[in-house]
Amino acid sequence: MSLEAADSAVLSRRQYETLLDAAETYREALVVRLCGEVGLRPAELAELTIGDVEQVRMDPPRYLVRVPSVGDREGRTSYLPTTVERELRRYARSNGLAAEDRIFSVTPRRLQMLVADVATRAADLFDDPSLVDVSSGELRHYFARRSLVDHDVNPRVVKSTGGWRSFEALEPYLSQPSDTEIVDAFDAVERPSGPDRDRTGSRSGQMVGDDSVIRLLLAASDRYALIRLDEEGYVERWNRSGASLFGYRAGEIVGTHVSTFYPDDAVEDGAPERTLAAAIEESGYETEGWRVHKDGSRFHATEVISPLRDDRGRHRGYAVFVRDVSAHYEALEEVEAERDALERRAAVARGQRAITRALLGSTDHSEVETRTCEALASGDAYEFAWIDRATFADRRSEWRAAAGVEPEVIDRLVPDEWDDGSWSDAPTVGTDDGSIDATSIADAEPAVSVVPDVSEDLGPDRFEGALARVCLSYGDTVYGSLSVATTRPDAFDAEERRWLETIGRQVGYAITAVRRRNLLLSDRVVELEIACRDEGSFFVGTSRELECRFELDSLVPVSESTQLYYLRLEGAPPAEVFERAEADPGIADYRLIETYEDGWRVEFVVEGSSPTLTLTEYGVTVVDAVFDSGTATVTGECAADADLRTIVDGLRSAFPASELVGKREAERTVQTAREFREGLEDRLTDRQEAALRAAYFGGYYDWPRESTAEEVADAMGISSPTLHNHLRKGQHELLRTFFDDPTDGTIGESPR
Numbered sequence: 175m176s177l178e179a180a181d182s183a184v185l186s187r188r189q190y191e192t193l194l195d196a197a198e199t200y201r202e203a204l205v206v207r208l209c210g211e212v213g214l215r216p217a218e219l220a221e222l223t224i225g226d227v228e229q230v231r232m233d234p235p236r237y238l239v240r241v242p243s244v245g246d247r248e249g250r251t252s253y254l255p256t257t258v259e260r261e262l263r264r265y266a267r268s269n270g271l272a273a274e275d276r277i278f279s280v281t282p283r284r285l286q287m288l289v290a291d292v293a294t295r296a297a298d299l300f301d302d303p304s305l306v307d308v309s310s311g312e313l314r315h316y317f318a319r320r321s322l323v324d325h326d327v328n329p330r331v332v333k334s335t336g337g338w339r340s341f342e343a344l345e346p347y348l349s350q351p352s353d354t355e356i357v358d359a360f361d362a363v364e365r366p367s368g369p370d371r372d373r374t375g376s377r378s379g380q381m382v383g384d385d386s387v388i389r390l391l392l393a394a395s396d397r398y399a400l401i402r403l404d405e406e407g408y409v410e411r412w413n414r415s416g417a418s419l420f421g422y423r424a425g426e427i428v429g430t431h432v433s434t435f436y437p438d439d440a441v442e443d444g445a446p447e448r449t450l451a452a453a454i455e456e457s458g459y460e461t462e463g464w465r466v467h468k469d470g471s472r473f474h475a476t477e478v479i480s481p482l483r484d485d486r487g488r489h490r491g492y493a494v495f496v497r498d499v500s501a502h503y504e505a506l507e508e509v510e511a512e513r514d515a516l517e518r519r520a521a522v523a524r525g526q527r528a529i530t531r532a533l534l535g536s537t538d539h540s541e542v543e544t545r546t547c548e549a550l551a552s553g554d555a556y557e558f559a560w561i562d563r564a565t566f567a568d569r570r571s572e573w574r575a576a577a578g579v580e581p582e583v584i585d586r587l588v589p590d591e592w593d594d595g596s597w598s599d600a601p602t603v604g605t606d607d608g609s610i611d612a613t614s615i616a617d618a619e620p621a622v623s624v625v626p627d628v629s630e631d632l633g634p635d636r637f638e639g640a641l642a643r644v645c646l647s648y649g650d651t652v653y654g655s656l657s658v659a660t661t662r663p664d665a666f667d668a669e670e671r672r673w674l675e676t677i678g679r680q681v682g683y684a685i686t687a688v689r690r691r692n693l694l695l696s697d698r699v700v701e702l703e704i705a706c707r708d709e710g711s712f713f714v715g716t717s718r719e720l721e722c723r724f725e726l727d728s729l730v731p732v733s734e735s736t737q738l739y740y741l742r743l744e745g746a747p748p749a750e751v752f753e754r755a756e757a758d759p760g761i762a763d764y765r766l767i768e769t770y771e772d773g774w775r776v777e778f779v780v781e782g783s784s785p786t787l788t789l790t791e792y793g794v795t796v797v798d799a800v801f802d803s804g805t806a807t808v809t810g811e812c813a814a815d816a817d818l819r820t821i822v823d824g825l826r827s828a829f830p831a832s833e834l835v836g837k838r839e840a841e842r843t844v845q846t847a848r849e850f851r852e853g854l855e856d857r858l859t860d861r862q863e864a865a866l867r868a869a870y871f872g873g874y875y876d877w878p879r880e881s882t883a884e885e886v887a888d889a890m891g892i893s894s895p896t897l898h899n900h901l902r903k904g905q906h907e908l909l910r911t912f913f914d915d916p917t918d919g920t921i922g923e924s925p926r
Contacts, residue, residue: 722744
């Protein structure tokens with residue numbers, strides 16, 4: 175039987191693993207493994223004990239099993255794989271077996287049936303009819319084939335460990351020797367004999383590549399080769415290691431120069447000749463670089479070249495040891511790529527921290543912009559950065575801040591779609607072919623716009639990299655855009671875009687904060703009067719349609735985009751107003767609070783854009799607002815150094831039908847704490863003040879309360895209802911003084 179026919183008649187590795195998968199008990203799997211991986215017969219298994227297992231090596235651990243005599247078959251020694259030994263001892267421990275106890279206390283016939291049951295089950299489970307007839311004998315043949323063909327174990331060892339009486343059963347698995355194997359086997363016949371031969375059978379100085387130990391080492395992997403060159407650098411001897419690594423047969427490569435193994439550029443540079451010369455000069459030389467397989471593919475190799483000399487010291491050639499280290503270099507490149515990616519992310523993170531520090535120290539809008547650009551351009555993440563402050567009145571942008579690049583040269587970098595200043599339109603996202611696709615930038619979450627490939631001559635320097643832009647926003651207000659440029663490869667991935675979105679919001683928050691802080695600390699303010707006729711405002715549109723009037727009593731911020739309005743309504747019944755509010759997506763809720771003789775007091779919860787919200791986001795304190803017959807007249811205050819054009823343009827970006835109709839500078843009236851208390855005392859009666867003091871100092875307002883209302887009333891010598899009456903009126907005056915102080919003039923949302 176040929177080797178191919180024998181292979182087809184024996185279990186494959188996949189079929190053997192299928193049998194193991196079909197085993198339902200630990201014992202079934204162990205029996206299959208002892209037959210298929212150790213080569214034991216059922217009769218031998220029936221006599222086997224745990225005491226027959228012997229450890230013959232400590233490091234690493236190796237085991238043999240002393241197979242007992244059965245019938246006319248003498249006992250033998252078989253090799254026990256480490257994994258099977260562990261499973262065997264585990265089985266013995268779980269069943270409480272002593273060293274002398276039989277591991278399988280059943281008959282050989284029962285063990286044969288056990289293997290047959292597993293085979294039938296595997297055939298059914300995995301739809302493989304060829305497994306039905308698998309027996310313990312087939313498992314032993316699987317053991318023989320795996321040992322001889324797959325692992326190249328000495329046939330005499332396999333015959334002995336498997337208990338075969340002759341080589342006849344193993345003959346199908348022994349392949350016919352190749353030409354190279356025949357030549358290598360009889361190579362010793364050609365070697366000279368005499369007293370100058372060393373213990374290995376080689377003449378002194380001769381290459382020892384055919385030594386059995388070296389052969390075994392080289393055969394263990396296809397990543398090593400030992401080659402013999404003549405004095406001129408031509409291949410003189412070729413063996414299986416060279417054929418396995420480079421792909422050439424001996425007839426193809428013997429007599430060819432060693433430069434055949436080098437890339438063309440290295441040959442043109444003279445690298446092979448320099449290497450051979452260095453080996454002679456230094457009595458051995460080690461180098462590394464690219465080498466070439468027969469099929470032209472390249473691999474990275476280390477190479478050790480030793481000159482060979484005869485007993486008279488004459489140069490007789492070279493011994494060349496080549497090792498394929500491509501896997502190591504690939505692993506190194508992966509680690510370096512991962513390191514570079516982590517370093518790039520670390521640079522972006524450092525930039526974020528730098529921006530946070532810069533924003534905390536900024537005192538006005540322009541300084542926020544300048545420090546943001548400087549923080550980004552001074553790090554490793556970006557080459558330069560700039561901020562455009564949007565101007566919507568004339569649909570253009572003005573350069574406000576830049577770092578790392580002169581503002582006037584930025585025009586050459588920015589695509590036309592970026593230069594229109596329109597943030598209600600879409601940003602631009604670069605595509606692979608350099609075209610521009612439109613996506614939204616005016617959403618609640620700032621979108622990042624990227625141009626991936628930019629190449630421009632910026633005076634003495636040339637920039638080749640990518641650009642990204644993100645809007646600077648707070649709530650529904652967009653202050654402008656931040657643009658950054660980088661030469662980093664693979665820049666602006668999803669994570670970095672999310673980070674830039676965060677930066678856009680962070681800078682927007684900072685601009686809003688410094689505007690409000692400057693208004694709070696300013697001694698002089700600018701009073702603005704703004705008219706808005708844009709029906710994008712619910713109150714403007716409703717007052718026009720119903721010919722009614724809304725007067726704002728108080729404005730309470732609930733969140734970044736939600737405000738609570740308290741208004742006086744005249745000229746239209748609340749039911750009609752509420753009917754319109756029901757259909758408006760910007761009105762979250764509404765209710766009637768109080769009815770007057772000439773009107774009503776109503777409450778609205780407004781979500782999203784509104785003229786008062788937009789002005790507030792730009793640092794304006796709304797003092798008064800009236801919506802009458804389609805026109806909103808809003809009076810507000812801003813810091814004296816505030817940029818009025820930015821404020822008005824910001825309002826017009828959301829509500830185009832808006833205009834500034836008046837402004838004037840005024841001194842801010844500052845009320846001291848003493849003046850506030852004196853004004854409050856003027857509003858309270860003596861009994862109201864006494865009731866508030868008694869309740870406060872008596873612990874009535876503590877939690878848990880230290881005094882009840884009855885106890886405070888008894889202490890004052892009044893009834894409990896009288897006390898509650900005094901407290902309620904006193905608290906009302908206290909809150910009215912705080913929220914409706916006539917010296918303030920605001921409508922309840924002043925940051926002061």
